[in-house]
Amino acid sequence: MAYNVLICDDEKDIVSALKIYLSSENYNTFEAYTGKEALRIIEKHDIHLVLLDIMMPEMDGLTAMVKLREKYNIPVILLTAKSEDTDKILGLNIGADDYITKPFNPVEVLARVKSQLRRYMQLGGGNVKPSHLVIGGIEMDDKAKTVTVDGETVYLTPKEYEILKLLMENPGQVFSPKDIYKRVWNENPYGSESTVAVHIRHLREKLEINPAEPRYLKVVWGQGYKMEGGER
Amino acid sequence: MNKFTHSLTLKITSIFLFVITVIVFIGGIVGIGFLYEYDFYVTSVDNVKVGIFESITYRYARSVYWFFISNKENLYEVNIQKDLPIRSTNFFFVLKNSDGKTLLSNYSDQEFLFSRTYNFSHAGFTKAADGSDIKTEETYVMDCFVKKNLDADDDYYTLDRLTDFAYKMRYAVIIITILSLIVSIILFIYLMCSAGRRKGEDRVIPNGIDKIPFDLLLVFVFLIGAIEVLILHELDYINSIVYAITFCLFAIIDILLVLLICMSFATRYKIGGWWKNTVIYRVLSFITRILKKLVSVIGYFLKHLSFVKKTILILFCIVLLEFMGISIGFNDGVLLLFFWIIEKIILVPAIILVSISLQKLKKGGQKIAVGDLNYQIDTRHMFWDFKLHGENLNRISEGMTKAVEERLKSERFKTELITNVSHDIKTPLTSIINYVDLIKKENIESEKLKEYIDVLDRQSSRLKKLTEDLVEASKASTGNLAVNMVPTEIGVLFTQAVGEYEERIKNSGLELILEEPEEDIFIMADGRLLWRVFDNLLSNVCKYAQPGTRVYLNLEKINGQAVIIFRNISKYVLNITSDELLERFVRGDRSRHTEGSGLGLSIAKSLTELQKGNLDLYIDGDLFKVVLKFDISNNHYITA
Known part of the structure; x- marks a missing residue:
């Protein structure tokens, strides 16, 4: 089944570029250049995901999203040139599912679209087995020793798996590299904590779409690492 | 109110009434004085009359006596009724010599009201036998009588009537006097209020008299007074009636003149600056103008003299004065001491003032040097070059404050511009x-096309990084984070x-070597x-360190500070100072062609300073060293 993606940006060139990328991945695309147009198209068609620019004429993206959320539960990814943290937080708080800052990498956009759609269409509300650990789109089956991200299996080394398990069992808790070493390797690090840091980086590269801006496996600089529930 | 003060007829009437009331008042005062003199207020009318009659009788007696003396030789020719200087028939007399012989008389026996006896003596000369003059003295006695029934129309009769009238009126006079005083005061106040007012005009308008200098007017009035006194003095000998009339006339004129002066003064006072229209003021102001000009000329001369020349001139004057003082008081120790004290009294405060001014200037200069640009030197009590110097210093701080403000404003503007x-x-x-x-x-x-596309790809990525760095750099340097x-x-x-x-x-191709102490070191920072x-510094290391060398990352505890040192060997020759490296967009010339925006170090420094730390660069040949310093924190736990 081909998903319907609505691209909404006042820059025609950006819309057409995104259209080319999404079409190549077999998505049906709809185009809108203002917030009002976007709302009209969502009313008429069965849209599965919206890529929404914030700064637009007539009706800006944030207003459009508030209106959209009154009726629909579809994933919305915000696109914007504003890179301030406060802007991101505001966008996520009023109902965005993800956030991409301009200038963006088309591959990253595709990955995020894919991830959001998988979660929305396939995993949404699926019942979780007791041996399963779930944080956001990451699902860990401790019996089968498998990990999936948005439904796609990722392959981890045993140590990476152990570290991820420790962090997923205690979501939100910050573990210092020393703690992780002691718990995973079962011995004192004596200066080899950096091994943990390297493993974490590898884990991030496998789990995250953009490892520099992780959604789940977060670095608390000067303190340690933690697992968080998907909202960036 | 204006209706009253601005009416001309009312004014003229009031002037007229005022003259009358003043005359009545003066008359009343004179009358009261007269009545008081004659005891009108203390005794009965008869006693008053006795006193008055006595004076008349004495006058009459004297005139009869002088008549007798002048007609002594031919008494037989005298007709008592016709020739006597008095026409009285109420007055009777008997003039006798010392022997009691009646010489002259108009006595007739009847009832008398009043009698007196006067003695007269007459000095004369008679020719002696030898021809020399012999001084003789003759004494006469005169018995005088006043008829009880004053039927003749003479002074007795008149004054009797007058006294009766005056006695009756003696209290009324006081009341009239007081009333006239009150009325005249009211009229005077009214006239003062209406002075200078005209119908249909709101302003005070001076008339011709008000334009005459006030002191000149006064002198003029005094001259008139003096002329009047002279005329009266001359008239004294001519005729009493003319004298009285002239006196009254002069009194009226004087009252009018005094009133005129008062009204003119009132007008001038209302206009304001009444003293300005006087000869004295004009003369004085002329003199002060000349003096001021003189002072300003001297001041100009002094002002345009350089400070050193000024000092020399003053010192020269002091020495000259001292010399003059010593010359004058050469032999007089007390005088010399006096001069010395005067000199010190003048000099000591002046020197203290100079020293205070210098102290203030020194303090102000120090404050400005330290950077307290809001400090203002108090130049109120300074003079000459000190004041100028103080004002200049104040202006410097003003200018600098302005410049600093301008810079902050333009920084803010720049950040906004860069972000937008x-x-x-x-x-x-x-x-x-x-x-x-x-x-x-x-x-x-x-x-070829593939190659070109690679260039486009690389450069657009670089542009992306550059814009991101630019925003971050401007935010970090202005503390907008x-x-x-x-x-x-x-x-x-x-x-x-x-x-x-x-x-x-x-x-x-690098090797990273970490060196850190055993203990955990905590600092207060935003992770x-x-x-x-760290990211910026390490990515710099990756870009610019010579492959095959070691990179050292040290953590040390020095003087209660956590000191983090990044050390690496530069790939390129560092022909640039550390300060220049920190400036935005500046990199070693040799690294211009490589990737990166050149903002990394500048951002790192700004961010470090935002966290109350310190970032320093050291370049020693090819050794590139970055030193971060933070205060060590004793608090190891996050408190929400």
């Missing part, structure tokens, strides 16, 4: 990056940094911002 512009750049940049990527995916045969300071362990950060950079450092500092 980079937002606008990002949108087209997105298109460029995306379409370059799309072109890359097309099947391109030409090797939220800083969340929490206890941060540097050891952990080191570990994390190694984790993040392990691969990149290895790819750059995210501190990581960006």
